[in-house]
Amino acid sequence: MNSPVPVMIPMDLWDEEGEGVIATWLCKTGERVDEGAALAEVMYEKASMEIAAPASGRLLILIEAEAPVHRGQLIARIEA
Amino acid sequence: MSVTKRRLTIAKAMSEAIAAAMDKDPSVLVLGEDIGRLGGVFGTTQGLLDRFGADRVRDTPISETAFIGAAVGLAASGMRPIVELMFVDFFGVCMDAIYNLAAKQSYFSGGRVPCPMVLMTSVGGGYGDAGQHSQCLYATFAHLPGLKVVMPSNSHDAKGLMLSAIADPNPVVFMFHKALQGMGWLGTVPGSIVHVPVEDYTVPIGRAQVAKPGQDITLVGVGITVHYALEAANSLAAEGIDAEVLDLRTIAPLDRDAIAASVRKTRRLIVVDDDYTSFGLSAEVMASAVECSVDWLSTPSRLAYPDVPVPFSPALEHPLLPSASKICERVRSLLRRRAA
Amino acid sequence: MPPSLEVRLWMYTNMVKSRRYEEAIKLAYLEGKRPLFNMAKGPIPGEMHLSSGQEPCAVGVCAHLRAEDAVTATHRPHHIAIAKGVDLNGMTAEIFGKRDGLSGGRGGHMHLFDPTVNFCCSGIVAQGMGPAVGAGLAAKLRARDGVAVSFIGEGAANQGAFHESLNLAAVWNVPVIFVIEDNAWGISVAKESSTAISRNSERAAAYGMAGWFVPDNDADEIYAVAGAAVERARSGHGPSLIEIQTSRLEGHFMGDAEGYRPKGEVQALWARDPIVSYRQRLVESGVDDARLGRIEREQQVAVDAAFAFARASNYPEPQSALQTVFA
Numbered sequence: 090m091n092s093p094v095p096v097m098i099p100m101d102l103w104d105e106e107g108e109g110v111i112a113t114w115l116c117k118t119g120e121r122v123d124e125g126a127a128l129a130e131v132m133y134e135k136a137s138m139e140i141a142a143p144a145s146g147r148l149l150i151l152i153e154a155e156a157p158v159h160r161g162q163l164i165a166r167i168e169a
Numbered sequence: 170m171s172v173t174k175r176r177l178t179i180a181k182a183m184s185e186a187i188a189a190a191m192d193k194d195p196s197v198l199v200l201g202e203d204i205g206r207l208g209g210v211f212g213t214t215q216g217l218l219d220r221f222g223a224d225r226v227r228d229t230p231i232s233e234t235a236f237i238g239a240a241v242g243l244a245a246s247g248m249r250p251i252v253e254l255m256f257v258d259f260f261g262v263c264m265d266a267i268y269n270l271a272a273k274q275s276y277f278s279g280g281r282v283p284c285p286m287v288l289m290t291s292v293g294g295g296y297g298d299a300g301q302h303s304q305c306l307y308a309t310f311a312h313l314p315g316l317k318v319v320m321p322s323n324s325h326d327a328k329g330l331m332l333s334a335i336a337d338p339n340p341v342v343f344m345f346h347k348a349l350q351g352m353g354w355l356g357t358v359p360g361s362i363v364h365v366p367v368e369d370y371t372v373p374i375g376r377a378q379v380a381k382p383g384q385d386i387t388l389v390g391v392g393i394t395v396h397y398a399l400e401a402a403n404s405l406a407a408e409g410i411d412a413e414v415l416d417l418r419t420i421a422p423l424d425r426d427a428i429a430a431s432v433r434k435t436r437r438l439i440v441v442d443d444d445y446t447s448f449g450l451s452a453e454v455m456a457s458a459v460e461c462s463v464d465w466l467s468t469p470s471r472l473a474y475p476d477v478p479v480p481f482s483p484a485l486e487h488p489l490l491p492s493a494s495k496i497c498e499r500v501r502s503l504l505r506r507r508a509a
Numbered sequence: 510m511p512p513s514l515e516v517r518l519w520m521y522t523n524m525v526k527s528r529r530y531e532e533a534i535k536l537a538y539l540e541g542k543r544p545l546f547n548m549a550k551g552p553i554p555g556e557m558h559l560s561s562g563q564e565p566c567a568v569g570v571c572a573h574l575r576a577e578d579a580v581t582a583t584h585r586p587h588h589i590a591i592a593k594g595v596d597l598n599g600m601t602a603e604i605f606g607k608r609d610g611l612s613g614g615r616g617g618h619m620h621l622f623d624p625t626v627n628f629c630c631s632g633i634v635a636q637g638m639g640p641a642v643g644a645g646l647a648a649k650l651r652a653r654d655g656v657a658v659s660f661i662g663e664g665a666a667n668q669g670a671f672h673e674s675l676n677l678a679a680v681w682n683v684p685v686i687f688v689i690e691d692n693a694w695g696i697s698v699a700k701e702s703s704t705a706i707s708r709n710s711e712r713a714a715a716y717g718m719a720g721w722f723v724p725d726n727d728a729d730e731i732y733a734v735a736g737a738a739v740e741r742a743r744s745g746h747g748p749s750l751i752e753i754q755t756s757r758l759e760g761h762f763m764g765d766a767e768g769y770r771p772k773g774e775v776q777a778l779w780a781r782d783p784i785v786s787y788r789q790r791l792v793e794s795g796v797d798d799a800r801l802g803r804i805e806r807e808q809q810v811a812v813d814a815a816f817a818f819a820r821a822s823n824y825p826e827p828q829s830a831l832q833t834v835f836a
Contacts, residue, residue, distance in 0.1 A: 110544040112353035115176035115362055126175055132353040135546055135766040137212075157544040206769050207697035230667035230703035231634050231695055259633060262669065296548050297555025297606075299617045301632040354546050354764045477834050481617025482606025483554055484824035 094144040096128065096165035098158050102138055108157040109133035111164065118150045122167065129165075131158065142167060177365040178351020180212030182324035183289070183343075186331035187214065187251060189369050191221050194249065197335060198225040200236050201253030210255055211291050211350050233263035237288070241270045244286040249335060254290040257344065258304045271340040272315030283338040287331070292320070293346040293393060293443065295490055296355055299481040305444035305474070307391070308453065310342045311421035317374055318420040320344040322395040323363045324351075326418055329372030337374060344420075346392040358396045377424035379431070383413030386437035386500055389428065389454050391417040394441040400493035405500055412500065420450060428454060429461040436466040439499055441491050442473040449473070467503040472496060512732050514796070516572055518804070520728050521791060523571075524564035524784050526808040527588040530597075531559045531759075533812050534587070534604065538763050546764055552605055552820075557618060560588035562726070562758035565783045566690045567592035569731025570658060570751075573739040579644035579657040581637035582630035584619045585690075589660050590630070595623040601815040607822035614825045615833070635665035638674035638687065645678070645685035645742070656684045656742040663752075664695030666709040675716040675750065684742035686735070687750045692757035697769040710752035719749040726755045726783045729790075756781070 103109060112130045116122055122142045129140045142148075146167040158164060177185065191197045199214055205228035208215035218226040229236040233254065240250040254260060260267065267288065274284040294303025311318045317339055321327035327345070334341035349361035380395055381402050388398035395416040402412040415431050417424065432438050438458050442451040451471035458469050472491045480486050512520070534557065541551025548555060560567070563585070571592035574580065582589040590600055596611070603610030604618045611623055619632040627644070631637055641659035648655030665671055666689060678685050689709050693700050701707070713720025719741060721734045731753055738749035756778040760767045767775070792798055 108544060112545055113178070113351065113357060113359075113362065115178075116174060120174055122174070127177070127181075130178075130351075130353055132546065135354060135764050136768060137353040155545045202695070203697045205698075210696065228698050228702060230698070231664040232667045232669070234669045262633065262636070297553075297617070298548075299555060299620055299632070300615075301619070302556070354548050356547050356549055475831060477831055478615070480615040480830045481555065481603075481620070482610075482614030482825060483549075484606060485614055485827060485830035488827040489830055 093149070093166040093168045094146065095163050096140065096143060096167060098131065098140070098160050098162045098164060100160050102131070102160060103133040107133070108159055110157050111152060111154050112137065114150060114154050116148050118148060120148050122146065122148050140164070144169070174364045175367065176362050177324045178212070178357065178362050179321060179324045179327040179345055179349050180215065180351045182328040182365050183213045183331050183345065184208070184215045184217060185365070186328045187335070188217060188220060190332060190335040191217070191225065196248045197251065198227070198243070198248065199251045199253070200227045200229055200240060202229055202231060202255050204228060204253050209253060211345065211347065212352055213253060213289060213345070233259060234266060237263045238266040238270065240286050241266055241274065241284060244271070244284045245274060245282050249285050251287040251289065251335065254288055256302050257290045257292045257306050258301050260306070260309070267340070268313045268316065272313055275339065276315060284340045285338045286340045287334045287343055288340065289343040289345065291347050291350070292344045293348055294479050294486065295348055297481060297483060297486070300478040303479040307344070307420050307442070307444045308449035311450065311453070315340065316421060317341045318344065319374055319418065320346065320392045320420060321418065322349065322380070322392050322416050323361050324365050325363050326372050328365050329370050330374065330418065332369055333371040333374050336371070341374065344392070348393050358393060360396050360399065372418065375419050375422045375424060377415050377417045377419070377427035379413060380416040381412070381414040383411040383435065385411045385435060386439065386503065387413050387415060387431040387435045388439050388441060388496065389415045389417065390441045391420060391450070394443055394491060397491055397493045397496060398441055401496035401500065404493065404497050410500060410504065423453060423457060425457045428457055432458045432463050433461065436463060437503055438469040439496065439503070440471040440473070441496060442471065443491055444474060445476050446471070446473040447476050470499060470503060472499055511729050512572070516732065517729070517791060518796070520568040520572055520732065521787060521801070522804050522808060523568045523592045524728065524787065525805055526811060527564045527567065527591045528561060528784055529809050529812040530587055530591060531561045533816055535559060535763065537816065548764060553618075555617060556584070557763040558585040558761065559759040559763065560585050562756040562778060562783065563690050563692060564588045565726050565728035565731055565787070566660070566688065566753050566755050569728045570686070570688055570735040572732055573735055574658065575655070576626045577653070577655050579627040579641065579655070580660065581641045581657075582628070582660045583634070583637060583662060584630070584632045585662070586619070586621055586630035590621055590623070590628055593628045594626045595621065595628050596625070597811065597815040598818040599623065601819040602822045605819040605822070606824065607819055608825040609818070609822040613829055615830070635661055635668035635670040637661070638665070638670050641685050641687070642674050642678045642683050645683040645748075646681060649684055654743040656686060656739055658686045658688060660688045660690060662695065663689055663691035663693070663700050663709060664703065665689070666712065667703055675712070675718065675748070678748035679717045682745070682747040684745070685748045686738045686742060687748065689750070689752040690755050691752055692755050694757055694761065694770070696761045708752065710750060713750035718747060721749070721751045723751065723753045726753065728783070728787055756783070758782070
């Protein structure tokens, strides 16, 4: 399987409509990451949540830290 | 064999270390304010209550003298308590338990009653928390015999130092700098978030580390000042100045051998300290350096926080803090002069 | 016996002023902190502890106090400062870290000092209690009938200084009143998990002083109890402890996700907003709605003016940070 795996803010990461924000990227673009590894910390309404890598591969960050995000948004890709 | 990075914040690394120790040793327990359900105001105990239960992860009343005293008693009874003092600035209400009891238990008992206790506490300012919530106080604790004092500059060292601290039969004050912690609601220096191995490992207490080797000048830092020094070294490299950055990692016992080795090589020294200038860490590092035989190229120097209470207004506080640019300026002026 | 209309209107005015103030602080505090809440950013950095919901405690007590009566307060001070008559412009400029602040920007929101009305506050739990004992003792030694008041939270009742201060005040028969604003939460820890007994007012007996418990965050009841306590102190009968059951409508500090609070608790508290119910009581007792509306508008104007003053004020020069370390 060669097509890149999307990294998205899960639809159920928080309850209401509303924007969260990427607080910190724990990995950099170009780095190899393992499936399940913590990629980023996202904050919604002052609570902090982790986004884990859905697959192993090379990370490509699409949305930078401190940018607002909504549920379901694509924030990165992992290329095998 | 995976070569991928597993980056953790210092908060995560600390809680991971504590969990690993609690898993292996039923005598390890954690006490403190808001360390249970909340996982610690600074994230140091996240996940522990769910995993180990309320007997071993205990939220306390606002009673530092009592619960830190209790930690001393737990340690004397053969348990290994980890206790959180939420802000180092709160030490005023409970210092007797720390410096007169914990620190002297082994000594007064001739080594028969050790005090295997970890006191973890947040330090540092720069974000507007004013005079009673922004202090560093490294020397306040390091000055007192019987206490070990450590402070990691990154998450790798945080996990290793925490595991060392828990295993140490002596009281270890584990300081964590708020600007390095990785909390979403407080800015974090990115350099503090590094790869942390999954397995258990230790970073030895009492051993500094060269964070960046160099020939022209030694910059000594601990915690956040290591990052200022690294940033300065980076800028200076472009000017052809090769600075060595020494990360103390442990404040007490001070790694005087590492300081000596570095300054004998570079023959120039700047200590960078975000604690109050006088009677403190910077003076101790300078005194230790001066006590070795070094053929100095310039007089040892320090960049530290002035002797004033931390003011609230950023217009007042920020100009007082050490910074990479202040370090660069000082380095340039030292290199322009010659030793007498 | 309910307080006079004049007192009630004074209390209502100051409760409204406090609430408008906290609302304005909240908005100003959140500036620069979106989308990412970084405590260091914006015109008001650092921590912020709002007093919304606790206004009755401040007005019920301070209605009995003179300028020369000393008050010490905590990290959650704004409602008390306002009720004590602290200079609103200076206080607001201080919170914004400006040169025209009460201490030129050195103290900020947790360290507000106004010696003209003998008000100060500081951030370490329970540590304002000893100074209140001292202020009370000074009044006694000067043979004046002044009193001192120490405002604390219920978490402070478990701190060593609480017990020492109560005992010392009683041993020396000091004219000091200790007021516990019990909002049931010490950051994330509920009172029942941290406190061995359910009524801190009962601890008064352990220290040989009068103790009162006031349920329901009711300004008139607080006024009545505080009046008795102040009268005791002024007439040489020494210290008292008052415990008031109040409500914390916001988080411990701004930025607090409050995940530890049971679902629905905060909404239920807002539904019993003490200012709304007090207004209702005033209307039912015959006060003209239009008059109350005038008070509300005036207080909004006063708050707006203080904020305008603060924003227009300059930042202090960096070298002023080195001054006033010593007098």
